[in-house]
Amino acid sequence: MAKVRVTKEFSFEMAHALWNYDGPCKNIHGHSYKLFVTVIGEPINNVRDNKNGMVIDFGDLKQIVRSEIVNVFDHAVVMSKDSGYSQSQEVLDFVGNLLTLDYQPTCENLVVDFAQRIKQLLPKEIKLHSITLYETATSKAEWHASDNE
Numbered sequence: 001m002a003k004v005r006v007t008k009e010f011s012f013e014m015a016h017a018l019w020n021y022d023g024p025c026k027n028i029h030g031h032s033y034k035l036f037v038t039v040i041g042e043p044i045n046n047v048r049d050n051k052n053g054m055v056i057d058f059g060d061l062k063q064i065v066r067s068e069i070v071n072v073f074d075h076a077v078v079m080s081k082d083s084g085y086s087q088s089q090e091v092l093d094f095v096g097n098l099l100t101l102d103y104q105p106t107c108e109n110l111v112v113d114f115a116q117r118i119k120q121l122l123p124k125e126i127k128l129h130s131i132t133l134y135e136t137a138t139s140k141a142e143w144h145a146s147d148n149e
Contacts, residue, residue: 001045005129006055007038010065012074016105019083028077034134037065037118041126056126068117078105107133107141115143 015030041055051057076097083100103109111133119128127145134140 001042003040004043004055005038005040006058006061007036008058008061008065010035010037010062010070012070014073014076014078016078017083018104018106019080031135033073035065035069035114036130036132037061037114038129038131039122039126040129056123064118064121068121069114073099080104107135107139111141111143115148 012033012035013030014033015028017028018025020026039056039061043053043055044051046052076099078099078101081100081102082104101113103113111131114133115128115131118131122128129145131143132140133142
């Protein structure tokens, strides 16, 4: 059976600030992110299986990515823990959804994090092939499994 790549697109809104950066992105600002998640596997070849002909049900992939990424990062303000921003009640009342991460929330670091979150929830016969994250219409970062083996 042939291997097939399946891609699903997601979008979410997120604000971030790059701590200790020397440009305007050191200030809190937002993006409309586009996320493309591509998995690879063999289509199911069993007429008795209700997923016959599918590598993965798009709904199953959607559930994984929404629970691990979109529902977590959408409409959040994301900062590195090194920035010193706290989860104090005063800050939370103002910001709402503040995420402090163990890394600088650049597009590059986000795709690495997203790959780890998705890989752990995929069925064993399906592999994460790549992730592309557009931060703007003309700026993106990509993670490929083949580069990380």
